[in-house]
Structure formats: C-alpha cells, structure tokens
Amino acid sequence: MLAETTWMDKDTRKLAIAKAKAxxxxxxxxxxxxxxxxxxxxxxxxxxxxxxxxxxxxxxxxxxxxxxxxxxxxxxxxxxxxxxxxxxxxxxxxxxxxxxxxxxxxxxxxxxxxxxxxxxxxxxxxxxxxxxxxxxxxxxxxxxxxxxxxxWWPKKVVDEFIRRAQCIVHQYNQRETDAG
Missing domain, CATH: 3.40.390.10 (Collagenase (Catalytic Domain))
Structure with a gap:
C-alpha cells in the first residue's frame, strides 16, 4: 500500500516503507x-x-x-x-x-x-x-x-496528509446518530 501512495514524495515513501518493515x-x-x-x-x-x-x-x-x-x-x-x-x-x-x-x-x-x-x-x-x-x-x-x-515528512507531504485526513473528518461530521 505504501509503495503505491501517490501523495508522498519518493524519498518520504522510501522512509515510510523502511519504517513499516522495521x-x-x-x-x-x-x-x-x-x-x-x-x-x-x-x-x-x-x-x-x-x-x-x-x-x-x-x-x-x-x-x-x-x-x-x-x-x-x-x-x-x-x-x-x-x-x-x-x-x-x-x-x-x-x-x-x-x-x-x-x-x-x-x-x-x-x-x-x-x-x-x-x-x-x-x-x-x-x-x-x-x-x-x-x-x-x-x-x-x-x-x-x-x-x-x-x-521526517516534508511540509508539502504533511499538508497533503492533513488535507486528506480532514476530508474523512468532514465526511463523518455529516453523519447523524440515532441520538441526533
């Protein structure tokens, strides 16, 4: 999954894969x-x-x-x-x-x-x-x-991560529970 990640630059992706393997x-x-x-x-x-x-x-x-x-x-x-x-x-x-x-x-x-x-x-x-x-x-x-x-993540990668995470936050903020 990390190998196909497009929002990370190549160097950050390599470090992330190394971290996962470790x-x-x-x-x-x-x-x-x-x-x-x-x-x-x-x-x-x-x-x-x-x-x-x-x-x-x-x-x-x-x-x-x-x-x-x-x-x-x-x-x-x-x-x-x-x-x-x-x-x-x-x-x-x-x-x-x-x-x-x-x-x-x-x-x-x-x-x-x-x-x-x-x-x-x-x-x-x-x-x-x-x-x-x-x-x-x-x-x-x-x-x-x-x-x-x-x-170890460049600012551009951090910003994209936060943007994508915020998308999920927004999606679930639209949901309502039975309690309202």
Missing part, C-alpha cells in the same frame, strides 16, 4: 514478568493491609507515580511495555516502533484455537492493520523508524 512485535508478555528478583524489587514498597482496599489502591498508585517520576532525568527505556498482559487491547508504541499484543488479546472473543482460521486471521489481521496505521497517523508520523521524535 516494526517489531511483542506478543504475550514482557520477559521481566518471569523475573522474581525484578518483581520483588518492583513491589517491595507496596505493603498491603487488610480491610483497607481504598488505601491499598492509593498506596499502589503513589508508589507507581514515584517510580515514574524517577524516570524523568533518565533516557527512555524503549523495552518497557505500557500495559500488562491482562489488558485486552493491542497498541502501537511510537518510541520503539513496535506493535504490542498482550496475552489477553489472544483469547475469546478476539482469538481462539476453536474458531475457524478465517476468523482468527481476519480478527488479528484487523488489529495488526489498525495498529500499523498508528505508526503513520498524525502522532506516529512524527517518529522515525527508530522511535526518535523527528520531522
């Missing part, structure tokens, strides 16, 4: 989830108490926030997954040009070994296609194939 995939769960030492360190500050569910949740959120704040003066860790394996959604990571399929996506209703192959391939294919487009949407287009924030 997309990595993470499937199931991050390897660190099997590392007991890492997990013990990660959760050592959380001390759950009985009969204080709300306080336990707030404590967990505070510990997580402090952990995130410590990252501000550090280089970006491009291996970190944004979601755990129990999340029922795939995502595209701009910072490392990766599609992530948490384990929960590979269960019904998205996928099942008992489903016909056509449903599994079609269902997962739709998800893959959707996530790939995020690499080239208005946010993803601002990151190169290495996940670096970089203006």
């Amino acid at each position: 997309i990595k995939e993470n499937i199931g769960y991050p390897e660190v989830i099997k590392d007991d030492v890492y997990l013990d360190t990660l959760y050592q500050q959380i001390r759950p108490r009985e009969n204080t569910f709300f306080e336990n949740v707030v404590n967990g959120m505070n510990v997580a926030m402090r952990r995130h704040l410590k990252k501000f003066d550090k280089p970006v860790d491009k291996t970190t997954w944004r979601m755990g394996p129990a999340q029922v959604t795939a995502y595209y990571g701009r910072l490392n040009n990766v599609i992530v399929f948490p384990a929960a996506v590979l269960h019904p209703p998205m996928y099942s070994k008992t489903y016909p192959k056509c449903l599994n391939y079609g269902g997962i294919g739709v998800i893959i296609g959707h996530e790939i487009t995020h690499g080239f949407d208005n946010s993803g287009r601002q990151f190169d194939q290495g996940g670096n924030l970089k203006s």
